[in-house]
Amino acid sequence: MPTFTRDTDIFRDEDVLREDYQPDTITAREDELAAYKTALQPVVNGAQPRNIFLYGKTGVGKTAVSRYLLKQLQQDTAEYDDVDLSVVWLNCTNLSSSYQVAVNLVNTLRSTDKQISTTGYPQQRIFNLLYDELEAIGGTILLVFDEIDHIGSNDEILYELPRARANGYLSDAKPGIIGISNDFGFRDELSPKVKDTLCEEEIHFSPYNAPELRAILNQRSEAALYDDATGSGVLSLCAATAAQDTGSARQALDLLYNAGELARGEDRVQIVEQDVHDAREKLEQSQIEHGMRELTKHGHLALVAALDLALQCETPVRVRDIFPRYRTISEDSDVDPLVRRRMHDHLADLAMLGILNRHGRNEGRSGGQYYEYEFGVDLELVIEAVGEFDAIALPKKVARSVQASSMGS
Ligand SMILES: Nc1ncnc2c1ncn2[C@@H]1O[C@H](COP(=O)(O)OP(=O)(O)O)[C@@H](O)[C@H]1O
Ligand SMILES: [Mg+2]
Structure with a gap:
């Protein structure tokens, strides 16, 4: 008997269920497709493309619909001699500024032997290199910035690119931006001048x-x-x-x-x-x-403080009682503790991830409202995750539980 044999019972082709599989047809997005088509129509007519902004939660088809429709657009415009269309995709997941987006875009457009370094240039110099690349391609260039919310408020590129023609940086190239965001907040926090241009056409993808x-x-x-x-x-x-x-x-x-x-x-x-x-x-x-692994240092410290209290059966626990524990653990770990309000933000984040449950309570007649926290997940899971945190001085009870759990597994 060989060690490996092919299974023949469940999966015909399991890759079809993977993240990166692109379906040939799109189901259940008729309205979004229609709006998207209308927004892309100027491209077919050989006119200046509009900027388009798609937003909606993760997994609602923004990427799949864009890939599908832009492929159709490329096929259908191929027959018009006066439309010279290029589509450039950039996933911005690991890019946290306009500078990084511009550098990555330049490198996406350049051949592998002409890549530029990702640091060390003045921003305007990078933009100029980018304009050179776009001019070299010429024609209509749709720049798809997927997961663009990762650049946060550092959004100059979204302002500069749509104006590059008007400002005389481009003449042969007609760029259009398609921004895709999982985060509604990103749109609201764009600087007003960016909002005006980028959000010319907005398409909202609702949950299925x-x-x-x-x-x-x-x-x-x-x-x-x-x-x-x-x-x-x-x-x-x-x-x-x-x-x-x-x-x-x-x-x-x-x-x-x-x-x-x-x-x-x-x-x-x-x-x-x-x-x-x-x-x-x-x-x-x-x-x-x-979620626990991806937290910041102070998220980890707040989590350890809450865990310590939970192990001593003191949960649900008020923020004012978590704070001194958090402060001690921070100091023992050589980290400057945050003020109580800021630590509370980290507890709220943990609640949003479902790791903690939070309850608002009213303090009788004296009026004040306060929050209590307790764990919303099995403590064993938390103990395991905490065991992997670096450079945190774990309180005794937590350290003992971590040790016991690692011996058990
Ligand atoms: N309307 C749809 N028709 C067919 N497959 C879809 C549709 N919407 C989403 N999918 C599939 O669901 C998964 C998540 O969609 P995706 O486009 O990545 O979401 P988003 O970009 O909004 O996070 C992908 O595998 C995608 O192929
Ligand atoms: Mg996506």
Whole structure:
């Protein structure tokens, strides 16, 4: 018997369920597609492109719809001699400023032997290099900045690029920006001059409901799974679960994929509803673990303080009682503690991630309102995550639990 054999029961092609798979057709986004098409029409007419801004939560099809429609646009404009269209994609996930976006754009447009260093130039010099590259391409250039919210308020590039022609930096190139954001707040915090230009055309992607997710899953599972691989109710359960939680197609697809892996792991030929429930739990856990790992230093310190109190059965606990514990742990770890309000922001973040639960309480007649916090997840998960934090002086009880947990596993 070989160690590895191909499985033939559940997945026909599991790559179809992965993050980077691009579907050939888009389901359930008719209104958004229509608005997007209208906004792109000037490109077909050979006119100056409009700037377009898409926003909506993660997993609602912004990237997939853009890829699909821009591919169609490239195919359909190929037949017009006077339209010379280039589409340039830049994922801004790890880029936190206009400078970094510009440098990465220059390097995306240049051949591998002409890459520039990512630091050390004045910003205007980078913009000039960028204009040179755009002029060299010429024609209509759609610049897709996916996950653009990562640049935060450092948004000059979104102001400069749309004005580059008017300011005489470009003559052959007609750039248009398509900004895609998962964060509604980003749009509101853009500087007013950027908002005016970038948000010429705004398209909002709302969360999917259960029937829409069901349609997406139906289509995707045909290619991904064998016909008999899903037991009755499995696709509907994935759709309903994701619709109630986030409305994200990504979440629905992840549930199905993970449920399939669980069935495969047990050598079964069919995914059943229980697999979906188990997959949900597994995904939630890994999301929380990820959330805890990604916190900043002060997030870690606040978490350790809350954990210490929880281990001493003092939760739910008020912010004013967490603060002294946080301060001591910070000082023992050689970190300057934040003021109480700022520490509270970190507790609020932990609550948003579902790691803590927070309850508002009213202080009887004297009036004041205050918050209490307790853990919303299994403490074992927290202890495991805390065991991986660097350079934090753990209080005795926490340190002991970490040690016990690592011996147990
Ligand atoms: N309307 C749709 N039709 C088909 N597949 C979709 C649709 N919307 C989303 N998807 C799929 O769901 C996943 C998440 O979509 P994505 O475009 O990455 O979301 P966003 O960019 O909004 O975070 C991708 O695998 C994508 O192919
Ligand atoms: Mg996306």
